[in-house]
Amino acid sequence: MVFVGMDHGTTGISFAILDSDGKVLDVFKISREDSKAGKVKALNELSKRIDLEAIELMAITYAMGDGFDKILPIDKVKDRGIISINGAGKVTGGGTSVFSEIENSNIPIIMIPGLHKNSSSLNPLFKAAYSHQASPEKVSIVYNSFLNTHWDNMIVGDLSSNSVNILVENGKIIGAIDACLGAMGFVHGPIDLEMIRDIDEGKRSANECFSHAGAIKIAGIDDKVEYMKGDLLDKYNNHDDSAILAVDTMVMTIAMEIFGLIGVSENKIDGIVLTGSLGSMKNPFDFEDKLNKYLKNQYDIKVIGVDSGAIGAAQIALDVFNGKKDILGIEVDY
Structure with missing residues (x-):
């Protein structure tokens, strides 16, 4: 079996x-x-x-x-x-x-x-605000997080090509913030005003904007999706200023999103789970350490595998x- x-x-x-x-x-x-x-x-x-x-x-x-x-x-x-x-x-x-x-x-x-x-299953406020919050693998990621931690109240950050943070209260998924709405990932990110103008003027499709709105946008990277993260990390390893700015900006947006979910939660959270290739990253930078610049060690953090x-x-x-x-x-x- x-x-x-x-x-x-x-x-x-x-x-x-x-x-x-x-x-x-x-x-x-x-x-x-x-x-x-x-x-x-x-x-x-x-x-x-x-x-x-x-x-x-x-x-x-x-x-x-x-x-x-x-x-x-x-x-x-x-x-x-x-x-x-x-x-x-x-x-x-x-x-x-x-x-x-x-x-x-x-x-x-x-x-x-x-x-x-x-x-x-979701809080009606999240459903009223957002037509889509997270794709199905986020559910399985949260389930694995729950079985790892047994935390009934938590934020789960699946952080990789895109960044999606999910709020769990009383053992149930209450809501989430999808990649096109909030924090940047390596590849995908929120569609901002400049991109909306590009879409309206026919310069790029919305999908093209979304697929180039993550940290790669700041670092000036355009490649196949499966190579973009590696391109960015290579530039970061070489101390490229645009790559360093891209990574630090990405971390800042993720911290903003996590604090936003903590702010609307009805219960005190037990902790934060980090996963994905970014969330679990230790080299060339320690993502948890970078995030703690903002969290200031106020919350228990559990890092689980990709x-x-x-x-x-x-x-x-x-x-x-x-x-x-x-x-x-x-x-x-x-």
Whole structure:
């Protein structure tokens, strides 16, 4: 008996494999570009590690997840759970090909929804303010964070190509601030006035603006999404002034967003969880130390690994298989 989680991330698709006791057996990642080109097949990679017939349940995330609001079997989710393929985020086709491959297998699969205006579990104020708050892998990341810390009241920061911070109160996800609204990540960030003007004047699409609004904007970097972070860190390592400014600005916006969520929380938070390639970064700079310039060591901080999305999805699969009907306030219909 094994359980599998899939994290449909920005730069690649990650998988985690757990045994029936919740022990992590393996984690691996498939590049979006390799998947799109047909160089790597998800089921082949899984079958190298486990017998596919031993999979009791797989939990997957895909795109925005804004077309449904419950954890559901894949055959009950229409149109892959998304309202539109257009919008925020670069489309490469790699994640789509992996989804098709998984969907056409005989593996029992559930899908995890995103957080959006039709999510019954969220605070109505967040739903009224924002049509979309977070994509589905943020749910699995928060679940992994909860199982790691047992904090009922916390902020979870998934900080990487984009930055999304999620507020949890009384063990339920209350709301979140999506990448196009608040803090910068390495690649994505908020669309500001200058970008709105560019969009109105037809110079760039909204998606192009969003995909160049993170720290890379400040450092003057334009490359394939999977290379942009490396480009920025190379410049940072070489003491490039624009890269140093980009990193420090990114950290400042994340601190602003975290303080904003703390400010509207009804409960005193137990702590802050940091994850993602930025949130867990120790080299070439220690992100936690940079963030603490603003937090001033007022809060407990737990840093978890970059595989939290895939592991959390597998943990959801395990717990749903064992009969759990509620994940962080999100209803399970399985």
